[in-house]
Amino acid sequence: MTAQITAADVEVPHTRLFLAGEYVDAASGETTDVTSPVTGEVIASVAVPGREDLDRAVAAARAAQGAWSRTGVWQRAAIMHRVGDLISERRDRLARLLTLEQGKPLSEAYGDIDETAQLFHLHAEDAVRLHGETLPANDSGIRMWTFYQAVGTWAIVIPWNFPVLMFAEFVAPGLATGNAVVVKPPTHTALSLLAAVEVLEDAGVPAGLVSILPGEGAFGADLVSHPGIDAIGFIGSSATAEKIVATAGLKRSIIEASGNGPVIVLDDADIDAAARAAVRGAYFNAGQVCCATGRVLVHSRVREQFLEAAKAAAREAVLGDPFHPATTLGPMNNEATAAKVDRHLAEARERGFDIALGGGRASGYPTDLYYDFTIVDGVAPDAQLSIAETFGPVIPIVSADSDDELLRLANEDALGLQGAVFTQDIARAYRFVEEIRTGQVVVNESNGFWDINMPFGGAGGTRTGWGRIGGKHTLIDMSDLRTGVIRLR
Numbered sequence: 001m002t003a004q005i006t007a008a009d010v011e012v013p014h015t016r017l018f019l020a021g022e023y024v025d026a027a028s029g030e031t032t033d034v035t036s037p038v039t040g041e042v043i044a045s046v047a048v049p050g051r052e053d054l055d056r057a058v059a060a061a062r063a064a065q066g067a068w069s070r071t072g073v074w075q076r077a078a079i080m081h082r083v084g085d086l087i088s089e090r091r092d093r094l095a096r097l098l099t100l101e102q103g104k105p106l107s108e109a110y111g112d113i114d115e116t117a118q119l120f121h122l123h124a125e126d127a128v129r130l131h132g133e134t135l136p137a138n139d140s141g142i143r144m145w146t147f148y149q150a151v152g153t154w155a156i157v158i159p160w161n162f163p164v165l166m167f168a169e170f171v172a173p174g175l176a177t178g179n180a181v182v183v184k185p186p187t188h189t190a191l192s193l194l195a196a197v198e199v200l201e202d203a204g205v206p207a208g209l210v211s212i213l214p215g216e217g218a219f220g221a222d223l224v225s226h227p228g229i230d231a232i233g234f235i236g237s238s239a240t241a242e243k244i245v246a247t248a249g250l251k252r253s254i255i256e257a258s259g260n261g262p263v264i265v266l267d268d269a270d271i272d273a274a275a276r277a278a279v280r281g282a283y284f285n286a287g288q289v290c291c292a293t294g295r296v297l298v299h300s301r302v303r304e305q306f307l308e309a310a311k312a313a314a315r316e317a318v319l320g321d322p323f324h325p326a327t328t329l330g331p332m333n334n335e336a337t338a339a340k341v342d343r344h345l346a347e348a349r350e351r352g353f354d355i356a357l358g359g360g361r362a363s364g365y366p367t368d369l370y371y372d373f374t375i376v377d378g379v380a381p382d383a384q385l386s387i388a389e390t391f392g393p394v395i396p397i398v399s400a401d402s403d404d405e406l407l408r409l410a411n412e413d414a415l416g417l418q419g420a421v422f423t424q425d426i427a428r429a430y431r432f433v434e435e436i437r438t439g440q441v442v443v444n445e446s447n448g449f450w451d452i453n454m455p456f457g458g459a460g461g462t463r464t465g466w467g468r469i470g471g472k473h474t475l476i477d478m479s480d481l482r483t484g485v486i487r488l489r
Helices: 051-070 073-089 091-102 106-127 163-176 191-196 199-203 217-225 238-248 271-287 300-314 335-350 403-412 426-435 472-477
Strands: 017-019 022-024 031-035 042-047 142-150 153-157 180-184 210-212 231-235 252-256 263-265 296-299 354-357 374-377 394-400 418-422 440-443 479-487
Touching: 017 051, 042 191, 051 142, 051 153, 051 180, 051 210, 051 217, 073 091, 073 106, 073 163, 073 199, 091 106, 091 163, 091 191, 106 163, 106 472, 153 163, 153 217, 163 180, 163 191, 163 231, 163 472, 180 217, 217 238, 231 238, 238 252, 263 271, 271 300, 271 394, 271 418, 296 300, 296 403, 300 354, 300 374, 300 394, 335 354, 335 374, 335 394, 394 403, 403 426, 418 426, 426 440, 472 479
Parallel strands: 153 180, 153 231, 180 210, 231 252, 263 296, 263 418, 296 394, 374 394, 418 440
Antiparallel strands: 017 022, 017 210, 031 042, 142 479, 354 374
16 A cells, blocks of 8 residues: 655654754764664664763753753743644654654654643643642741752653653653753654754753753663762663662652553453454554553453454554554564564464464565564463563453452552453442552553553552653652741741
């Protein structure tokens, strides 16, 4: 099929570091090639920062942050609104570039850019309503009150699946509350973000408050351990999160790590609706989402019905060129993630699970990152498809005979980020919402549900982190609660 927009129509405006308000080459002059998962072609060579660049960025952030934190909140909010407006004006160019470097369908890329703009508007409004309280004191001559102040300079480490949107999830509330940020995206998905931040100067964001330094593992360790960094925001895998926490020590942090569902389908559910939602949650962004469907735990009484409904829904997914408007499933982003899906499916075959649909990489495309939508039935609870974050367009189905057993299976997993339950019984819904050990539980909706005003994060006792991303909660987590005490008499 012929796309209305092609890769040839995509402009790559910036490949240099965004350091203290300017686009500059890395001090070392080092660059690395960026290859599109869509076409397999090298689309740019992006600058790779080193310690000298990091020191400059942190010094600039610290120099600018004090004056920014003393700027009136209404003035900061007005600037955040202008950032949102300017991103909206550039949505076409940014969405096309995002699709080319990341692989997601263009319709999804437009959604990312639109929500990025919305986040700057939302957090501008949140900031002017962030307030403390007056506290009663035992001593009538004492007055006590609380208020919020910026923490300082944040290191923000974001992954490759939503490079622009996840930037905004931290930077919009961070700037709105008076902080400065040094952001590290991966080198292979930095182009759309480098293009997006060109709006900052036009919006009135002071130079130095934001730097974008694309880098990989060792550079990330240098960033979070830098003595000029006061706090850390991270989104990514649990394994990387553990390394960051070990490196960062007592620095303030917001950590959002891996998820693995579950989607629970009870025997009274609307099976067709549950199947469509589960499928949608597994093919959005090719399943490369922390709150993707992950695994489906189905009451055995309706397992066969669910399987057939899921296969029917999955056949409506359109794999192909992400620039074509009919495409709903684009290529995976990178070989390492696709290879993990290969390994999980290889184990499924070795153990005799039923590959009910798909099962491997699709042929006839420009790269081998295009993956057939896959459904695996009869998966054992201890299989990699069940216990690990597969991060691809795959639905593993595990069945159980009772609500108690479904809850037990749900809570055995250590990746308690977001879960979903499908039922028409309000009492059963309440039970699962309260007892599934995940940070969020959605009822009769795709596990991929997300809203910019929703507090999103992991559950205690799991490997999914702490803190919340979304709405006023991120502003609170990115601020220090200060208490004032004064004697009047």
